[in-house]
Amino acid sequence: MDERPTWKQRLRPFVKPVLIVAVSIAVGWIVINLVGSIDWSQVAAALGRLSWWSIPVLLVALLLRQTFNAVPLTRFVPGLRLGRSIQNDTTANLIGTVAPPPADVVLRVAMFKSWGIDPVDGMAGVTLNMLTFYVVRFIAPVIGLVVLIRRELDSGQVVAAVLSALVAVACLVALVLLSRGDRFARILGMTAGRVARRFRTSIEPERWADAVVEFRGRMSQTLIRGLPVALTALVLMVLSDALVLLLSMRMVGVGGDVLPAADLVGGHLIAYPLTLMPLQGFGVMDAALVAAYTDVAGIEWEAEILAGLVVWRVVTILGPLTMGALALLWWRRHGGKDAGEVV
Numbered sequence: 001m002d003e004r005p006t007w008k009q010r011l012r013p014f015v016k017p018v019l020i021v022a023v024s025i026a027v028g029w030i031v032i033n034l035v036g037s038i039d040w041s042q043v044a045a046a047l048g049r050l051s052w053w054s055i056p057v058l059l060v061a062l063l064l065r066q067t068f069n070a071v072p073l074t075r076f077v078p079g080l081r082l083g084r085s086i087q088n089d090t091t092a093n094l095i096g097t098v099a100p101p102p103a104d105v106v107l108r109v110a111m112f113k114s115w116g117i118d119p120v121d122g123m124a125g126v127t128l129n130m131l132t133f134y135v136v137r138f139i140a141p142v143i144g145l146v147v148l149i150r151r152e153l154d155s156g157q158v159v160a161a162v163l164s165a166l167v168a169v170a171c172l173v174a175l176v177l178l179s180r181g182d183r184f185a186r187i188l189g190m191t192a193g194r195v196a197r198r199f200r201t202s203i204e205p206e207r208w209a210d211a212v213v214e215f216r217g218r219m220s221q222t223l224i225r226g227l228p229v230a231l232t233a234l235v236l237m238v239l240s241d242a243l244v245l246l247l248s249m250r251m252v253g254v255g256g257d258v259l260p261a262a263d264l265v266g267g268h269l270i271a272y273p274l275t276l277m278p279l280q281g282f283g284v285m286d287a288a289l290v291a292a293y294t295d296v297a298g299i300e301w302e303a304e305i306l307a308g309l310v311v312w313r314v315v316t317i318l319g320p321l322t323m324g325a326l327a328l329l330w331w332r333r334h335g336g337k338d339a340g341e342v343v
Contacts, residue, residue, distance in 0.1 A: 042303035046252040047310065054251045058311070061247055062319045065240035066090065071233035072132055075226030076125030076219075079117055087111070087327040094324030097279070111331060124219045131175055132227065136234040137273055138168035143235070144269030147262055157270055164273050178216055179223045185209075185216035242268045244315055249308035259297045259305070267292040279317060286313065 070085040080088075088111050096104035105123070112122035141161035145153065177184040190209040242265045249264060250256075271288045274281035286309050293305045 039303050043307045043310070046304040046307035049253050050251055050311070054247075054311075058244060058247060058251075058315045059319070061240065061244045062315050065237055065244060065316070066320060066323065068233045068237035068240055072129045072226065072230035073125055075229050076128040076222050077112075077117060077122050078222075080115070080122070080125070084111075084115060086323075087331060090320055090324035091328045091331065092324075094321050094328065097321060107328075114331070124215060125222070127215070128175075128219055128223055128226070129230070131171060132230045133234055135168050135171045135175070136231060136238060137275060138164040138171065139235075140238050140269045140272035141165070142168075143238075144266045144272070147269060148266035151263065151266070160270060160273075167273075175223065175227070178212075179220040182213045182216060185212045238269070238272060239265075241316060245308070245312045248311035248315065249305070252304055252307040252311060254297070254301065254304045254308055258301055259293055263296045264293065267296075282313060282317065 066086055066089070067082070070082060070089050073085040073088065074080050074082050077085075088108055091111070092104040092108050095107050108122065108126060109119040112119045141157075141164040145157065145161045148157070186209045190205050194205045245268055246261060246264055249259060267289060271281075271285050271292065274285035274288060277284055289309060290302065290305055294302050297305065
């Protein structure tokens with residue numbers, strides 16, 4: 001019997017990323033064109049200003065960003081070194097982009113096993129890392145307001161920052177309460193289980209509550225010790241992302257006299273919660289940044305600003321995906337031969 005995959009099965013892994021990219025580009029295109037008509041020849045001319053030395057500079061900034069991004073996992077997973085944390089993060093990001101869940105979780109678990117790390121501890125650390133990132137993602141607009149404190153702020157920016165701050169505080173309080181005692185953990189698990197049962201009747205809220213209590217027991221001390229360093233590292237990661245954007249803009253000709261660094265970084269931080277959307281908010285966040293930056297620089301700079309955003313996206317989206325592919329190949333050759341079939 002022929003067990004070779006059909007053409008539909010071969011194409012299936014590409015459906016998700018293609019749809020995400022298509023929808024993101026469509027939304028971004030619509031919103032950006034509401035700001036002003038785009039002269040793509042000017043965008044191409046701005047991209048042509050990139051020098052050869054731009055590539056190593058941007059790659060160094062990207063490596064800085066990915067290093068800060070990997071620090072929290074080293075604090076939450078006992079025995080995990082920084083290099084392996086970068087491997088785990090970038091490969092999971094790659095698999096999560098091109099394959100349906102839980103492929104990224106399966107890969108993370110296989111990696112933890114190959115390194116001699118308890119996969120339960122590993123995934124508990126991954127969960128803490130994710131929750132901590134939610135805190136930082138929503139505190140970013142507050143930092144953005146501080147950066148823009150000497151600028152004239154509109155009410156929309158202030159409201160967005162306040163709402164984001166409330167979400168960040170709620171996430172942080174939930175983390176602290178979860179680490180302090182079983183009672184809150186059981187309530188949280190029971191509530192989540194009851195909500196989930198509305199969509200799947202086979203779910204038992206009691207079992208969800210027990211699982212959350214067990215998770216709390218594993219992560220409480222780890223969270224208390226690692227949270228300050230993790231929060232600091234993730235804030236630095238967000239600022240490193242803004243640094244990549246700043247460098248990208250300067251390299252295509254958007255100077256400080258046109259778009260000051262404070263306006264650029266502050267606008268990036270205020271829009272940062274949009275990274276919650278697929279591909280780090282690709283399309284939607286870009287449109288928001290074009291609107292914010294042209295408001296400062298003037299509509300005549302839209303093409304150059306868009307060119308800078310293109311460079312930033314290529315570096316911060318394709319860069320980590322490429323790193324993930326290389327890390328996956330390295331792991332399968334040196335540490336994951338026995339687990340290679342999972343990917």
